[in-house]
Amino acid sequence: MYKRRFFLALFLLTFPFLSPTFLLAEEKNWPVTQETLPNGLEVILLEDHRAPVVTLQVWYRVGSRNEHTGITGISHLLEHLMFRGTPKYGQGEFSRLVQEEGGSHNAFTADDHTVYFENIAAPHLELLLELESDRMANLTLDETSFSAERKIVMEERRLRTADEPAADLYEQVSAAAYTAHPYGWPVVGWMSDLETMTLPEVKAYRQIFYVPNNAILVIAGDVSPAALLPKIKATFGAIRAGVPTPKVTSVEPPQRGERRVKLKRPASLPLYVAAYHVPTLKSEDSFPLALLSVVLAGGRSSRLQTALVEQKALALGADADYDRASQDPPLFTLSMRLAPGKRVQDAERALYREVERLQNKRVSPKELERAKNLVESSFVYGQDSLFYRAMQLGEYASLGDWELIRKFVPGIRAVSAADVQRVAKTYLREDNRTVGILIPEGKPIRERPSGAARGPLH
């Protein structure tokens, strides 16, 4: 599995805006035990005794951001290879052992990190410690697994990007928006790199990044930290530290003028994306920007929904997305799927009119309050999922400090209407944006199946 940062909103539909950042303000709701082992592994344990289950996640601070041209997609390919077995637990054993206990497991790669996770009944947690620490240290990497997973990843790329017009467009927009920074290439990698990558390259890459000092272990659920820590030390603690990982030094220079990309391909309806360079949570502006995305596209009564979908019926749907939990400056995106028969120029004009309204006039106190209420309630609903709580901890810890999540709701509550207006003016500028337009070409509408009876294939 791989995901691009600004697809998060599409994946986590239950948290329709700004998913990864809704946090608990109250101290008591984050009973966290934190310890860094001598080998550098960060351990974060969250007690949540509502159900006798646990979530375990291993966050490696490595993603497409750490790659370079020629080996784009190597982080994600390595994620696949992590399921190919170790000398102790051969091919398929990992899945078998976890599933036999009723557990589920998977992994995903993003631009900033690679995450492995399992959900299982609490008594089986030790099995996970054993399996995850074993593959951190002892992965078997051979030509057979490598060439098979390379093919599987190519199929994944075909499935999720090549035959998926929206993903195809986002790939083009990222590539145009970033000229110097690695966020410009896709997490899954370019096809030519997937074709030419070698096993020694994967081995070397793994050696640099799959070390305990580059990882965070998050465990949330029905656990007792006092009993659990010794077990973690006996498994993960025994792995030798690696050398410090290399820093990513590329910095995206300021954009000076709008960039436009068009993508012509078979598709049903035009898609329009405007992507603006914005800061991460290291900037105070990230709070009003988060709120701005909610005013634009959060809930049912948002500005874009009302103007573009309800009133003018120019779009079938419209969205705004901003994920402040990012290592390096991300993109704030506005996107819409055009309604049948509508012109891109008209939809575009209406979209930017909404942006200008926010720049020219402050939101009313009531609208601001509504947006804040949406953020806060979403954050409470987010607690309902144990897995999601662990995700929040891992994401913020990988950015430096899990306790940053405590600052989110107070930070949102402190935003004024003037702040929202200011960030709209500062960042949602024409010169700071990359526009992507998907232009359907070829035959978008399926041909009727002829339905003629035919014999079997063979």
Place this chain on the structure above:
Amino acid sequence: MKFQLLPLILLLPLCTNFAEAAPLGTRTVLDNGAVLLVAERPSIPMVVINILLKSGAAADPAGKEGVANLTAELLTRGTKQHSAQALAEELDFLGASLGVDADLETTSITLTTLTKNLPASLTLLAEVLTSPTFPVAELDKKRVEILGGLQSREEDPGWVAQRAFLEQLYPQHPYGRLVEGQAATLAALKRDDVVAFHQTYFRPNNAIIAVAGDITQEKFVKLLQTHLAEWQREDIPDISWPEEQQPAAKQITIDKKVTQANVIMGHIGIARANPDYYAVQVMNYILGGGGFGSRLMDKIREELALVYSIGSSFSARKHAGPFTVVLQTKNASASQAVEESLKVINHFVEEGPTEKELTEAKAYLVNSFPLRLVSNRDVAALLPVLEFYNLGLDYPDRYPTLIGQVTREQVHAAAKTYLHTDHLLRVVVADLAQAGLPKQ
């Protein structure tokens, strides 16, 4: 997604609420006929309400296909007390989310709210349920939106394959229907049709009200008495169902400019009430329902590296739902992937499961249960399903036994009885030239 292949999660429902055999919730039949199921879970200050109406697109009158969905879509687009926009703003201000979703056999209305806003949110839910106005202007807009949505999905080859498959598998049967209806029937729908559908089916004696979260049964009943006192019962008309028929073996090909062939193959499966349901669950898990470790995944992905994913499922509903195998592979290997999958299925039918496979499948099905009931959303989603299929709130306690007693012979018999590679309907959406398949 409105097209009806139920996700696997619905096929493997209904497990136990952990070690202590505490029931999942309480069940009450209200005076107006509604069944109320409440799971008191006070740890987070939120409440999820899921109202399941036992009617959906299958109840669409002939020529008016799409009316159940249109009714659901319009329910929140204006009430006697609120315009669509005012309602949306109020809900957002409360931080509540309210969704209405029509399915083939059911329509669900889901409200998620903070406990402190429950009374206010429930007021809005009651309005939507009992006094929607269905403004004509909103109807016209929604119709365009639904048509646009249908058009936009044509670019998804997986969806195109699925739709062609179900149309062919269930001709003249509600399971072959699009919940959205078709362009022609949608165009003909009038406000009166929507009003009639609402009047007929949105009745308490047709409803299961499930609640999970920070509220007691007693308090919730009082709230219902305040907010939904006017909701009155009416007789619900029966609808007639044609028999499901196994298809003749055939292959349908659809030409599209895609890099991957999208393949769906299968036939008629089983109904939820089928006594072999549990043996079929175990059987399908081993064949292709179990993800990594299933026979299809092991062979087609892990060994041959032809696909990113492949899976099989039995969608068990009130009537016999489909059995399907779904895969995607680069155009050039379409035929190979299909042939290899058929070999896997045939081999499985012949030899049945190994003892090891049986043990592992049963262990997974039983032990994974607790993980499906962690959140309020999980519980609110499961409760009405238990009621809809007459499984009872003690079903969670019975589930480990129901699965536990399945034998190797039963699974083998289930494979022979419910897998028919000689009746396989296949749809391949691909770049046919690249796939080496003839155009039809």
